[in-house]
Amino acid sequence: MDSVTIDTTKIKPAKKKPETALEKLNDTGLINTLLAAREREGMILFSTVDQFINWGRFSSLWPVTSGLACCAIEMMAVTMAHHDLARFGMEAFRASPRQADLMFVAGTVTKRMAPRVKQLYEMMAEPKWVISIGSCANTGGPYIESYSVLKGVDNIIPVDVYVPGCPPRPEAWLYGIIQLREKIKSQGYGAKWGLNK
Amino acid sequence: MNAAEELKQAMPAAVVSTGMLIDKPLAIIKKEEILKAAGKVKEMGFDNLSVITGIDYRDRFEVIYNFFSYKKKENLVLKVVLDHEAPSVDSVASIWKVADWLERETYDLVGIKFTGHPNLVRILLPDGWNGHPLRKDYDMETEQFVTMGEDGEDIVSTDGSNLLRRR
Amino acid sequence: METDELLLNMGPVHPATHGVLRFKLRMDGEIIRDCEIVMGYLHRGTEKLGEMKTYLQFIPYTDRLDYLSAMPNNYAYVKAVEELADIEVPLRAEYIRVLTLELNRIINHLVFMGSLILDLGANTAIMWGFREREKALQLYEMLCGARMTFSYMRIGGVREDLPEGFIPKLNDFIKDMEKRIVDYEQLINGNEIFLLRMKNIGVINADEAINYGMTGPSLRGSGVNYDIRKLEPYSIYPDIDFKACVRKECDSYARYLVRMDEMKESLHILRQVADTMPAGDIITTQKYGIAPMTGAPSAVMTYFPRIFTPPVGEVYTRTEAPKGELGFYVVSDGTTKPYRVKIRSPSFCNLVALPKMIVGLKIPDLIAAFGTIDIVLGDVDR
Numbered sequence: 001m002d003s004v005t006i007d008t009t010k011i012k013p014a015k016k017k018p019e020t021a022l023e024k025l026n027d028t029g030l031i032n033t034l035l036a037a038r039e040r041e042g043m044i045l046f047s048t049v050d051q052f053i054n055w056g057r058f059s060s061l062w063p064v065t066s067g068l069a070c071c072a073i074e075m076m077a078v079t080m081a082h083h084d085l086a087r088f089g090m091e092a093f094r095a096s097p098r099q100a101d102l103m104f105v106a107g108t109v110t111k112r113m114a115p116r117v118k119q120l121y122e123m124m125a126e127p128k129w130v131i132s133i134g135s136c137a138n139t140g141g142p143y144i145e146s147y148s149v150l151k152g153v154d155n156i157i158p159v160d161v162y163v164p165g166c167p168p169r170p171e172a173w174l175y176g177i178i179q180l181r182e183k184i185k186s187q188g189y190g191a192k193w194g195l196n197k
Numbered sequence: 198m199n200a201a202e203e204l205k206q207a208m209p210a211a212v213v214s215t216g217m218l219i220d221k222p223l224a225i226i227k228k229e230e231i232l233k234a235a236g237k238v239k240e241m242g243f244d245n246l247s248v249i250t251g252i253d254y255r256d257r258f259e260v261i262y263n264f265f266s267y268k269k270k271e272n273l274v275l276k277v278v279l280d281h282e283a284p285s286v287d288s289v290a291s292i293w294k295v296a297d298w299l300e301r302e303t304y305d306l307v308g309i310k311f312t313g314h315p316n317l318v319r320i321l322l323p324d325g326w327n328g329h330p331l332r333k334d335y336d337m338e339t340e341q342f343v344t345m346g347e348d349g350e351d352i353v354s355t356d357g358s359n360l361l362r363r364r
Numbered sequence: 365m366e367t368d369e370l371l372l373n374m375g376p377v378h379p380a381t382h383g384v385l386r387f388k389l390r391m392d393g394e395i396i397r398d399c400e401i402v403m404g405y406l407h408r409g410t411e412k413l414g415e416m417k418t419y420l421q422f423i424p425y426t427d428r429l430d431y432l433s434a435m436p437n438n439y440a441y442v443k444a445v446e447e448l449a450d451i452e453v454p455l456r457a458e459y460i461r462v463l464t465l466e467l468n469r470i471i472n473h474l475v476f477m478g479s480l481i482l483d484l485g486a487n488t489a490i491m492w493g494f495r496e497r498e499k500a501l502q503l504y505e506m507l508c509g510a511r512m513t514f515s516y517m518r519i520g521g522v523r524e525d526l527p528e529g530f531i532p533k534l535n536d537f538i539k540d541m542e543k544r545i546v547d548y549e550q551l552i553n554g555n556e557i558f559l560l561r562m563k564n565i566g567v568i569n570a571d572e573a574i575n576y577g578m579t580g581p582s583l584r585g586s587g588v589n590y591d592i593r594k595l596e597p598y599s600i601y602p603d604i605d606f607k608a609c610v611r612k613e614c615d616s617y618a619r620y621l622v623r624m625d626e627m628k629e630s631l632h633i634l635r636q637v638a639d640t641m642p643a644g645d646i647i648t649t650q651k652y653g654i655a656p657m658t659g660a661p662s663a664v665m666t667y668f669p670r671i672f673t674p675p676v677g678e679v680y681t682r683t684e685a686p687k688g689e690l691g692f693y694v695v696s697d698g699t700t701k702p703y704r705v706k707i708r709s710p711s712f713c714n715l716v717a718l719p720k721m722i723v724g725l726k727i728p729d730l731i732a733a734f735g736t737i738d739i740v741l742g743d744v745d746r
């Protein structure tokens with residue numbers, strides 16, 4: 001718990017309406033529980049299991065490196081300094097699907113690539129999420145009439161968040177990522193296995 | 198005198214006719230003579246084979262070779278007309294290395310056979326794909342799916358049931 | 365000692381293949397004995413779609429061929445159609461076109477530099493490259509609202525006029541970029557490790573390079589003094605002062621240097637174009653055009669017809685795209701849709717030479733040599 005750098009001696013449990021930034025932080029969600037635990041000298045932590053596990057999950061999603069087409073260039077732009085994906089704790093792109101829990105399907109999924117994408121997804125360990133980026137991955141996009149393009153990646157793997165655009169702007173990516181975080185937050189941690197909803 | 202007429206003078210038996218393609222000299226070559234004509238073209242200083250195009254005209258196929266000479270800064274276009282039933286023409290891959298892939302691509306998408314090619318297999322579409330997409334009579338209705346075999350090679354079928362989630 | 369040969373598969377999902385390309389390598393210990401390239405994992409059937417769309421509808425598809433340099437693709441296609449239909453383009457439109465083309469060349473080479481050095485294992489250059497790329501993209505956003513897929517060129521001109529305040533911003537960018545290129549060179553060019561990885565690696569001599577169909581900066585790195593902008597001048601390039609950047613060393617390092625030099629040359633061109641931008645129409649009013657609407661709110665209203673039919677014929681045009689010779693072979697049968705569109709893509713033809721370059725070297729050298737021929741899979745597979 002020593003890594004929490006907020007000076008907790010100044011924090012009182014919020015009774016009145018929170019005003020300062022610190023009070024507001026104190027008033028919300030998990031950080032409150034953590035700080036309360038800190039006050040009790042780090043011995044006890046009160047939280048729901050869902051809240052705690054989901055906090056761990058959404059705070060540091062590790063995507064697998066798999067660019068498919070044009071949208072992958074925007075993926076690079078999102079990770080670079082200007083848009084800075086590191087803010088979401090997910091700049092660690094993994095070259096191996098075994099170490100990743102998020103997959104960006106960024107680009108056109110052709111018929112020939114489809115089994116590979118599917119295999120990549122199957123190689124990832126649970127829990128795992130998929131964000132489908134760009135019209136191509138969503139529906140086939142501009143290539144929907146083509147003979148060699150799969151009409152939407154959700155035909156082969158389940159998708160959590162769809163981001164439209166051709167290519168989506170980096171801001172849209174970030175919005176999509178925030179949506180996924182919301183989704184993870186609101187899920188029961190066992191939802192992926194059908195335990196609770 | 199442009200390059201196409203030069204070629205005609207050198208090989209009157211091989212050149213059917215000459216003309217212009219907008220601003221580029223064009224020579225129509227007899228199908229059997231293309232390898233010899235290509236050798237001559239190379240001798241004439243056309244060192245760059247830009248592109249090989251195959252076109253399906255419903256009653257015939259045309260294969261078009263675009264050349265460029267870095268030394269003389271000239272263009273030359275050769276054209277071969279093939280019949281529609283079994284289009285095949287000699288490969289020029291022995292003269293230009295780049296022709297290897299260009300011919301494979303033309304074979305893959307248009308379905309023209311290049312005899313004497315060292316390795317004439319599909320390049321963009323997986324082996325076993327049915328039909329040549331750039332032909333005018335290609336069947337766009339039937340969907341073909343690719344799955345992966347044990348050793349990672351592609352298997353083409355019209356049945357996507359072990360790939361698709363629902364159907 | 366006798367060793368067994370090992371068959372090694374690399375890709376199609378591999379961080380160093382710039383997309384979905386697959387190598388089948390036959391290895392003898394560390395040494396590559398043979399390299400077979402398997403592609404087609406991004407084959408989207410663009411040429412077939414060309415036959416199904418009208419001439420104007422096909423422009424967005426050209427963006428998505430080489431998505432790092434969409435403008436030159438746009439341009440190559442509209443140039444082919446213009447030549448086919450014999451359309452004259454107003455001078456201002458040509459200036460705007462050259463401006464966007466050269467800006468895109470810079471963007472392309474920035475990404476090239478970044479990803480090459482990322483492949484070699486260093487992170488700084490890609491951060492720097494994308495920082496400047498972002499600035500250039502902001503210029504494009506001012507111009508046409510898109511970041512990567514512009515569809516800005518139109519047959520007979522361009523879609524929109526330069527917005528207010530564009531030229532001053534461009535001048536700022538040029539000034540900034542000049543300093544940055546010096547930074548890059550200081551960072552990269554003298555780096556021991558970089559030199560060891562690049563010098564005398566992936567050597568291909570001039571005759572072989574031509575025979576293997578290499579074009580563009582990769583060919584100029586082999587000492588062939590050629591540039592289609594010089595040999596077959598198009599647009600306003602004859603009036604502009606620039607030189608073709610050539611290096612004699614034939615190795616990976618030479619190919620890298622050519623691109624760095626080209627960035628400077630492009631800045632030089634940009635400066636000239638920005639200084640001498642003429643006034644006038646941005647889209648043709650001739651022959652196929654309708655007369656400009658007086659008092660129209662924007663240039664888009666005074667428009668080239670959406671459905672137009674060029675005369676029967678066929679044409680092949682080549683242009684100097686950032687990656688090499690980009691050609692379009694367009695056949696018209698006198699209807700509203702092209703009969704056949706053939707794309708001669710530079711990446712596809714440059715890739716032919718790769719096995720030749722790397723046989724006898726090691727896998728890390730494959731990555732280095734592969735990075736310097738600068739391909740994009742959308743362009744290879746189409």
Ligand code: SF4
Pocket residue numbers: 069070071106107108133134135136137141142165166167168428513
């Ligand atoms: S959605 Fe558009 S930008 Fe993205 S991969 Fe498809 S064509 Fe390219």
